[in-house]
Amino acid sequence: MAPVSLEKINKVYENGFHAVHDLSLDIADGEFMVLVGPSGCGKTTALRMVAGLEDITSGILRIGGKEANDETPKQRDIAMVFQNYALYPHMTVAQNIGFALKLRHLPKDELNAKVKDAADILGLTDWLDRKPGQLSGGQRQRVAMGRAIVREPSVFLMDEPLSNLDAKLRVQMRAEVQRIQRRIGVSTIYVTHDQVEAMTMGDRVTVLRDGRLQQVGTPQYLYDNPDNIFVAAFIGSPSMNLYDATLGEGARSVKIGSQEVDLPESVVLARPALRGYAGKKLVVGLRPEHLPAESADTTGPKLVGEVELVEALGSEQVVHFTIDANRVLAEGAVDKDEAAAVKHGEGVARVAAKTPVKPGDKLTFAVSIEDMKFFDEATGAAIRE
Amino acid sequence: MRFVFSPPAAEAAGLLTLPFDEPLEEWQDERLIEISQAGLSRHVVRFVADGGVLYALKSISERLARREYRVLRALAELNVPAVEVVGIVVDRGPDLDAILVTRFLEYSTTYRALFSSPRVGQPTDRLLDALVELLVRLHLSGFFWGDCSLSNTLFRYDAGTLAAYLVDTETSEQHPALSDGQRQLDIELAMERTGGELLDLEAGGLLPAGVDPLSFGEELSGRYEALWDELTREEKLRPQEQRYRIAERLRRLNALGFDADELELISTPDGNKLRIRTKVAAAGQHSTQLFRQTGISADEHQARRLLNDIASFRGYLEQKSDQPVSETVAAHRWLEEVYDPVVAKIPVRLRGRLAPPEIFHEILEHRWYLSEQAGHDVGTTAAAQSYFDTVLPYVPEPLTTVTEGLPGEAGS
Numbered sequence: 001m002a003p004v005s006l007e008k009i010n011k012v013y014e015n016g017f018h019a020v021h022d023l024s025l026d027i028a029d030g031e032f033m034v035l036v037g038p039s040g041c042g043k044t045t046a047l048r049m050v051a052g053l054e055d056i057t058s059g060i061l062r063i064g065g066k067e068a069n070d071e072t073p074k075q076r077d078i079a080m081v082f083q084n085y086a087l088y089p090h091m092t093v094a095q096n097i098g099f100a101l102k103l104r105h106l107p108k109d110e111l112n113a114k115v116k117d118a119a120d121i122l123g124l125t126d127w128l129d130r131k132p133g134q135l136s137g138g139q140r141q142r143v144a145m146g147r148a149i150v151r152e153p154s155v156f157l158m159d160e161p162l163s164n165l166d167a168k169l170r171v172q173m174r175a176e177v178q179r180i181q182r183r184i185g186v187s188t189i190y191v192t193h194d195q196v197e198a199m200t201m202g203d204r205v206t207v208l209r210d211g212r213l214q215q216v217g218t219p220q221y222l223y224d225n226p227d228n229i230f231v232a233a234f235i236g237s238p239s240m241n242l243y244d245a246t247l248g249e250g251a252r253s254v255k256i257g258s259q260e261v262d263l264p265e266s267v268v269l270a271r272p273a274l275r276g277y278a279g280k281k282l283v284v285g286l287r288p289e290h291l292p293a294e295s296a297d298t299t300g301p302k303l304v305g306e307v308e309l310v311e312a313l314g315s316e317q318v319v320h321f322t323i324d325a326n327r328v329l330a331e332g333a334v335d336k337d338e339a340a341a342v343k344h345g346e347g348v349a350r351v352a353a354k355t356p357v358k359p360g361d362k363l364t365f366a367v368s369i370e371d372m373k374f375f376d377e378a379t380g381a382a383i384r385e
Numbered sequence: 386m387r388f389v390f391s392p393p394a395a396e397a398a399g400l401l402t403l404p405f406d407e408p409l410e411e412w413q414d415e416r417l418i419e420i421s422q423a424g425l426s427r428h429v430v431r432f433v434a435d436g437g438v439l440y441a442l443k444s445i446s447e448r449l450a451r452r453e454y455r456v457l458r459a460l461a462e463l464n465v466p467a468v469e470v471v472g473i474v475v476d477r478g479p480d481l482d483a484i485l486v487t488r489f490l491e492y493s494t495t496y497r498a499l500f501s502s503p504r505v506g507q508p509t510d511r512l513l514d515a516l517v518e519l520l521v522r523l524h525l526s527g528f529f530w531g532d533c534s535l536s537n538t539l540f541r542y543d544a545g546t547l548a549a550y551l552v553d554t555e556t557s558e559q560h561p562a563l564s565d566g567q568r569q570l571d572i573e574l575a576m577e578r579t580g581g582e583l584l585d586l587e588a589g590g591l592l593p594a595g596v597d598p599l600s601f602g603e604e605l606s607g608r609y610e611a612l613w614d615e616l617t618r619e620e621k622l623r624p625q626e627q628r629y630r631i632a633e634r635l636r637r638l639n640a641l642g643f644d645a646d647e648l649e650l651i652s653t654p655d656g657n658k659l660r661i662r663t664k665v666a667a668a669g670q671h672s673t674q675l676f677r678q679t680g681i682s683a684d685e686h687q688a689r690r691l692l693n694d695i696a697s698f699r700g701y702l703e704q705k706s707d708q709p710v711s712e713t714v715a716a717h718r719w720l721e722e723v724y725d726p727v728v729a730k731i732p733v734r735l736r737g738r739l740a741p742p743e744i745f746h747e748i749l750e751h752r753w754y755l756s757e758q759a760g761h762d763v764g765t766t767a768a769a770q771s772y773f774d775t776v777l778p779y780v781p782e783p784l785t786t787v788t789e790g791l792p793g794e795a796g797s
Contacts, residue, residue, distance in 0.1 A: 014561060052566040073566050086425050088581055090589030103580040103599055
């Protein structure tokens with residue numbers, strides 16, 4: 001087990017493409033760190049530099065406190081867990097887990113002990129004498145993980161290991177991978193493009209875009225305190241509603257399209273920098289759950305939208321609505337097809353399952369004003385302090 | 386449903402009538418064929434014969450199918466031996482993966498078939514050489530395989546050697562050039578996976594005595610390093626030996642089936658340093674020459690053997706006529722008077738067991754043995770008849786006509 005530290009790491013390819021810019025990151029011993037971002041954000045390149053598959057152009061990589069820039073992949077004592085694995089049909093589960101150790105000429109007693117320990121962690125003890133053909137899809141995946149576990153590496157590196165699985169098995173394996181990682185306590189760097197996977201699995205999540213670090217923190221911290229519009233839009237599903245707006249004089253209200261929402265003093269006290277934006281344009285953000293449906297005569301801060309679509313999930317309803325404001329789309333945070341489908345002023349709200357609502361309705365949403373986010377229109381940075 | 390293919394693929398049009406809106410594993414179609422002793426696969430793979438051509442169909446996510454389609458096309462452009470991709474089928478219906486369609490490699494065989502065939506003896510050495518050469522070719526072309534294994538490779542007999550072809554490129558990546566780390570990881574993965582495959586054969590009682598699964602990977606790594614070094618190492622040259630040493634190095638590269646893409650001579654105080662950027666040769670030089678002279682398509686070692694026979698035949702013609710015979714005339718007459726008549730005599734029931742150039746090569750070998758025994762040259766016609774009677778019937782059936790084995794376990 002070993003901590004991993006990246007200090008101002010850069011990757012510039014021979015053709016001049018700068019894939020990773022000054023990436024600094026500390027992964028604590030035993031931590032599960034997820035690197036997430038859209039395609040081309042540099043997450044896989046960063047992982048490959050840690051693995052030794054890509055040369056580091058500049059910066060320092062340390063594994064277990066030791067500089068590792070010039071070490072071979074083998075010397076780094078890491079285990080890559082890939083999406084592809086092969087189970088051998090004539091070999092038992094025990095042989096499938098332990099064969100790589102056999103190839104390394106590990107003494108039999110030691111090999112058996114390691115396989116037994118791994119099977120215990122994986123919940124496969126009762127299946128050790130079975131053949132792969134007798135296993136479920138989930139158990140087969142666990143056997144594949146067993147191969148990495150028995151090697152007892154200092155660091156696990158996982159590059160979209162679940163992307164080939166069907167949706168059901170993927171959800172099941174997310175929990176499995178997390179449970180197993182906690183149990184063995186090996187520092188893990190996990191790459192995914194799926195923010196839901198990132199949020200549900202990581203102790204901490206690193207968001208990357210265009211090779212640059214956007215933010216690193218616990219999933220909840222990122223969700224509650226995005227540093228910029230990109231993180232705000234990328235983290236969370238459905239995505240945060242982001243609109244162009246104008247802050248009123250004295251920062252006592254904010255105008256979103258034609259609707260004006262009053263801001264209590266507490267909002268400005270919590271974000272003193274907002275005063276500097278009085279009378280100026282900015283971007284406001286509201287999570288779907290911070291827009292509950294309200295009766296039309298509510299006295300608190302509210303927004304009225306026209307309902308376009310209702311998705312009934314049983315426990316709640318996801319209401320797609322429009323208002324007469326410009327919806328802000330963070331480039332790269334959602335895929336192009338999805339972005340093209342977003343209508344002018346479109347928003348999403350989570351409302352109670354029993355709220356009577358149908359397409360075409362004018363619906364009033366209470367605005368959870370303390371949860372409203374504010375961003376600089378030009379830089380996209382969060383306005384907080 | 387959408388069928389994306391790379392033209393010309395007119396002969397694949399018949400595939401459009403297959404039941405693509407059903408899960409591949411549930412298909413019932415008279416064109417389906419089972420492959421014996423196939424490699425291991427994580428996906429459902431089935432084989433279809435249509436219009437005299439055999440296709441491999443693999444069910445796989447659309448993302449991977451599109452990627453594999455792209456990679457296989459790139460490999461073809463770079464002359465890396467790999468299966469030929471025909472197309473992909475996407476939008477097949479709810480919950481149905483895409484299907485990647487490749488043309489099954491004619492006259493090919495698998496490692497499992499090779500290990501179970503008493504005819505070829507112990508194939509370990511030839512398997513290793515073929516796999517290592519394929520891996521080196523990939524690496525020189527900037528491809529990281531990511532899943533180098535015997536299951537992901539098909540083999541063809543090539544005049545006493547084996548030629549390896551890449552089958553599965555799900556994990557492959559193309560880079561401008563590979564880093565040492567990428568190459569090392571590919572070798573490590575190859576060592577582990579081939580070792581696993583042989584241990585699996587051993588566990589199933591299918592590995593011949595004398596094959597050591599534990600040393601196969603180590604041997605693979607050693608041979609890879611030796612070949613890589615031969616093809617890419619820098620050499621120090623003294624000025625007076627420069628010309629012949631460069632020529633000698635290029636000759637060795639060509640003999641191994643590679644070309645020099647760029648030569649760089651760097652002056653140093655100790656002499657000139659020769660740096661060679663090696664590339665995969667456009668096609669084997671012997672294959673190209675044979676095709677140009679006769680229109681016969683053969684693998685490299687087969688082609689060399691057949692060209693040698695053409696040269697002997699030319700000598701015989703010149704001796705007989707007592708005048709020079711051009712290479713073109715000799716090749717034309719050899720085709721008409723020697724090769725075609727022999728190939729025409731292959732018994733119909735035994736056709737398809739080996740490629741015709743391989744059969745011709747084996748007849749030449751057989752002729753040598755018979756002539757040694759007889760103490761005089763028995764001639765090609767007699768050797769061919771003896772070969773058809775005593776050798777070819779014992780060559781295993783082609784993989785595609787035996788009906789044992791599970792289609793879902795087939796490699797592709």
